[in-house]
Amino acid sequence: MPKRRTFAAAEHQAVYDQLRTMTPxxxxxxxxxxxxxxxxxxxxxxxxxxxxxxxxxxxxxxxxWAAGVDNARDDSKAAGNPASNS
Incomplete structure (x- = not known):
């Protein structure tokens, strides 16, 4: 399961969740x-x-920004690059 950050504002949480689940x-x-x-x-x-x-x-x-960082790290791991394991 991908990492999920939490935000106090529901609007910000919705933006983050939407960007994290977009395919492609x-x-x-x-x-x-x-x-x-x-x-x-x-x-x-x-x-x-x-x-x-x-x-x-x-x-x-x-x-x-956080969604971009988390998506990049997930994509890097999926590509076999363990460099971004944070």
Whole structure:
């Protein structure tokens, strides 16, 4: 079962859960430059091991970023790359 972060705001939880369960995964390159959540997801997906210094915890953008990070780590594990085992 994939890792599931929890958020206090129901709206943020819904965004996170939706991005985590999308099949196929959202393409970060198509989302980059769209502003807001798209950029946050793309940053998280393309730089999953970089520390978060952009998105405040508890914000909607943080939920997008967290989903990107968790999706990237799951995809890396599925591809046989144990480098992102956090």
């Amino acid at each position: 995964r959202p393409d970060p390159e198509k989302l980059r430059g769209m502003g807001g959540g798209g950029n946050a997801y793309a940053v998280g997906y393309t730089q999953p091991d970089a520390p978060n210094r952009l998105f405040p915890r508890g914000s909607r953008a943080y939920a997008h």
